[in-house]
Amino acid sequence: MEYAGKEIALVILETAREFDGKIGIGKMALLLKGSESKLVRNIEAGFKSGIFWHPTDAVENFIKQMVQKGFLEVRNIGFYPQLRPVLYVSDKGKKAIEEKAEILLEILRKEKEVKLNEPMEMTLEAFSRLKSIEAVAKERGLAVSTVWKHLIDLAALGIIKPEAVISLELKEKILNAAKGRSKVGEVKALLPDVSYEEIRLVMMAERRKE
Numbered sequence: 001m002e003y004a005g006k007e008i009a010l011v012i013l014e015t016a017r018e019f020d021g022k023i024g025i026g027k028m029a030l031l032l033k034g035s036e037s038k039l040v041r042n043i044e045a046g047f048k049s050g051i052f053w054h055p056t057d058a059v060e061n062f063i064k065q066m067v068q069k070g071f072l073e074v075r076n077i078g079f080y081p082q083l084r085p086v087l088y089v090s091d092k093g094k095k096a097i098e099e100k101a102e103i104l105l106e107i108l109r110k111e112k113e114v115k116l117n118e119p120m121e122m123t124l125e126a127f128s129r130l131k132s133i134e135a136v137a138k139e140r141g142l143a144v145s146t147v148w149k150h151l152i153d154l155a156a157l158g159i160i161k162p163e164a165v166i167s168l169e170l171k172e173k174i175l176n177a178a179k180g181r182s183k184v185g186e187v188k189a190l191l192p193d194v195s196y197e198e199i200r201l202v203m204m205a206e207r208r209k210e
Contacts (some may be wrong), residue, residue: 002106002183002186003105003107004054004058004107004168006104006107008051008054008062009066009096009101009105010096010097010100010103010192011051012028012032012046012062012072012095013066013072013093014046014087014095015028015031015032015045015046015047015050016066016087016088016154017094018026018045018046019096020088021086021087022086023087024074024084024087025064025067025087026034026060027039027056027058028063029056029060029063031043032047032051032059033051033052033054033056033059034052035056044068044154053108058107058108059108061107061108062085062105064158065105065106066093066103066105069103070092070093071090071092071096071103072087072088072089072093073090074087084156091207100171104205114156114157116154116159120153121149122140123136123140123147123151123154124150124160125153126139126140127147127165129209133148133151144188148197150200151165151183152197152200152201152204153204155201155202155204155208156204156205156207156208157208160209162201162205165173166202170194173200174187174191174194174198174199175206177190178199178206182198184199184203186198186200187203
């Protein structure tokens with residue numbers, strides 16, 4: 001698991017206290033990210049852009065974890081059918097601010113749904129003929145990294161197997177290293193001579209099975 005800096009939880013709590021009962025999870029995430037969205041563009045805050053280096057979806061997940069851990073509460077205000085969920089700092093959260101508690105938050109990202117498209121189909125057709133990523137890139141006028149992305153997405157969809165791209169021996173080596181691990185970086189640390197793309201290829205194919 002990958003964790004965020006310990007200061008992030010306190011930044012979230014301080015911002016929630018500043019806007020107690022006035023904004024929800026989505027708007028706070030935009031605010032802390034420093035988004036140019038019209039929803040928050042003109043809002044001034046002590047920690048505006050305070051977590052700018054993380055993507056918005058990761059910031060949103062930080063806030064949700066703070067709710068799950070009981071440091072923040074979500075309450076609905078207004079009247080049905082126009083109820084609006086907003087954030088409040090709980091008593092536990094207020095105590096954490098006073099004590100400057102160190103709270104660990106996981107870095108979580110939303111996984112984008114992979115869909116088969118024409119560029120991927122063209123890469124698949126070319127790879128089935130040429131059997132070489134570099135040759136496909138040259139024929140199609142693409143970057144090698146783009147061809148890899150297409151092949152990884154195809155593996156994630158179950159259209160190709162990893163051993164169509166890499167050796168069965170390398171696939172097994174990656175699978176063994178990936179046991180009990182969910183992050184590509186963790187596997188890469190164990191297999192420094194294996195590329196990130198090769199590891200992603202195998203892990204995405206396995207994730208589909210799960």
